Amino acid sequence: MALSGLAAGTLAGCGKGYTAQEPNNPRVGDFGVPSWLGEAPVIEESLITETVETEVLVVGVGTGGIPAMISAAENGARVLGIDRQNSPRNVREDIGAVDSRLQQASFEEFPQFRIDKTNIVQEIATYANGFVNYDLVKLWANESGAMIDWLTDIIQRDGKMVMEFEGGVGNVDEPGIRKAFATGHSPQPTELADEEWGFAESILAYAAEQGAEVRWRTEFIKCEQDESGRVTGVIARAVDDDRHYLRINASKGVILSTGGYGNNLEMMEDRQPWNQKLRIAAPGSGGNPTGSGIKAAMWLGATIDPIGAAVTFNRACVKPDQTAGDGVLGRWFWFGEQPFLKLNLKGERFCNESGPYDYMLHAAYMQPHHTYVDIWDANHAEQAEMMDEVGCCRLFPFDNGARNNIPMAVVDGMIEKLIEDGYVQKADTMEELAQKLNLPVEATVASWQRYNEFATNGEDTDYWKEPHRLLPLTTPPFYGVRTGAWFLATIDGVSIDTNMHPTDADGNPIQGLYLTGNDSGGFFSVSYPNLMTGLACGRTMTFGRRAGMLAATGQA
Incomplete structure (x- = not known):
């Protein structure tokens, strides 16, 4: 039954957020807007040395951009995608x-x-x-x-x-x-795919089969409009060679899917400073989203969501002498989402460890140094299966036999590497583990003993954790690590209507321009619903497909 009525991607933007010179208010620049926004850059005509003609231009060839390209091409348009990278980065697969x-x-x-x-x-x-x-x-x-x-x-x-x-x-x-x-x-x-073939390769190849073209290493600068205000194309710049500017005219429409602003630290500090305090920089694949699509739409008069939001997972860790926070370099810790015992840096339990990923992180924000410690024991593989997690953190096949993302055996290998590199600590007693993690020994042991009493009795009278995830940690060796947020993507963005057009303060659409993915807003705020697996990616691809169709057909 249909209801009545009507987020990763790859970056295709450039540069860092604009900062006004010595603004009176650090959050308000010389132009009366946030200092990260500034004004659209002025590019002299003499610097634009190339002109490209297309019908639908897609800026950002990633999670939202590739479906948009396919949809536009399937609906008969001549399609060009541009991206500052040289290949798709981190196309989501849940x-x-x-x-x-x-x-x-x-x-x-x-x-x-x-x-x-x-x-x-x-x-x-x-x-x-x-x-x-x-x-x-x-x-x-x-x-x-x-x-x-x-x-x-x-x-x-x-x-x-x-x-x-x-x-x-x-x-x-x-x-x-x-x-x-x-x-x-x-x-x-399947067995027919080689190691180089994956989801991104498959859908990008299909886009090419439909006649869509891609121009890599081309960064987006700003949109252009005609006298009526309709977006007619963009100014872009070659990343390599002579760094020349080019004008790309798109007669049917421009679709922005540049991936949000997660790597624009000025925007992050302004829009969601709490997440910056939880964030651990864990090396990984992905683009370099700087908010270029969001800023470009706002330069045309579009509005932005009132509150910053992000997909954050409790999948990053630091060493025992470190705490979470922007600028801290740590490691990826896939096992962190399993709801084992979690203590603050005073050795105290502080919440129900079972729940949406960022609920745990938000609770940790209220604790000293916004950092907590995961603790588990030798029975962790058996217990992880009993905990029956869902989504991308599940370590065993799903109920219907579908494959999970990463098997338990692989995760154990990751843990061993983290032990070797000094992140995860291993000990034969809880006293020794507390010392290795720089936690107060007496408080840590008391919290662990109380937790085990709850597990034995099958009832958590402190934080009401569900019994099937309230499991005793009594078998050495014991393991522990300091944990914080692994940052996937920003998920707030520019206000759009159901035709994917950005809208101004009066709710009017900016014609000729479409937004999808983490450039667009109106869908998420405060917390990411990770118990709806793949929601951000599903929204991005659904809206990308719709934007491509609407731009190609001119229906809206």
């Missing part, structure tokens, strides 16, 4: 949707996987504390299933990939703080 063919085929055997659209839309709005455009959330609920079916047909066309539905909602008798929804879909390679 894709959230409702009522795909794969989901519907599972309902007879697994009725608990069925999703009520009204319920999930309301749940998304609740996570955001109401700071959503309900019509956008309904649009995702109504169109995401068809988007997955479309992608499934694309990636399975040559037998090298298969789409799997990640069927799992955890323990339905003890659901915990928030309900989980079986939304996740994951493209997986």
Whole structure:
């Protein structure tokens, strides 16, 4: 049933946020706007030495941009994508949707996987504390299933990939703080795929098969408009060679999908300083999102969400003499999302460890140095399976047999490497572990003993953790590590309507321009609903597909 009415990607932007010279207010620049925004750069005509003509231009060839390119090309447009990278970076592979063919085929055997659209839309709005455009959330609920079916047909066309539905909602008798929804879909390679072939390669190759072209190493500078205010194209710049400027005219429309602003530290400090204090810089793949798409739309008069938001996972760690915070270099810690015992730096338990990823991190923000410690024991693999996690952190196959992202055996190898490099600590007693982690020994041992008493009794009278995840930690060796936030992406952005147009302060659309992915807003705020696996990616791809169709056909 359709409801009535109507986030990663790869960066294609350039530079750092503009900073006004010695503003009176550090958050307000010389132009009366946030100092990271500034004014659109003025590029002299004499510096523009190349002109390119196309019909639909997609800025950012990633999670949202590639579906937009495919959709526009399938609908008959001449399509060009540009990106400052030389290949797609970090195209997301957990894709959230409702009522795909794969989901519907599972309902007879697994009725608990069925999703009520009204319920999930309301749940998304609740996570955001109401700071959503309900019509956008309904649009995702109504169109995401068809988007997955479309992608499934694309990636399975040559037998090298298969789409799997990640069927799992955890323990339905003890659901915990928030309900989980079986939304996740994951493209997986078959035996016909070589090591170089994956989801990004498959969909980008299909875009080329449809006639779409890509111009790599080309960075986006700003949009251009005609006298009526319609966006007619962009000014871009070659990353390599002579760094010349070029004008790209797009007669049917420009789609921005540049990936948010996670690497623009000025925007981060202004929009969401709390996440900067939780953040640990863990090396990984991805683009370099600097907010170029958001700023470009705002230069045209578009508005932005009132509150910054991000996808943050408790998957980063530091050494025992370090604490979380922007500028701190740590390591990726995939095991961190398992809800084992977690203590603050005073050796005290402070919340229910089981729940949405950023709930744990938000609770940690309220603790000293915004850092906590994960503790587990020799039985961690068996216990992780009993905990029955869902989504990308699941370490075992899903209920319906679908493959999980990373197997437990691989995670154990990661842990061993972290021990070797001085991050994870290992000890035969809890006293020794506390000393190695620079925690107060007496308080740590007391918290551990109390937790084990709760596990033995099957009831957590301090923080009400569900019994199937309240498991004793009594078998040495014991392990521990200091943990903080691994930052995936910003998910607040420019206000858009259901035609993917950015809107101004009066709610009027900016014609000729479309936004998708983490450049667009109105969908997330405060907290990311990670118990709806792949929601950010599903929104991005659903809206990218829609933007491509609308731009190519001129329907809106």
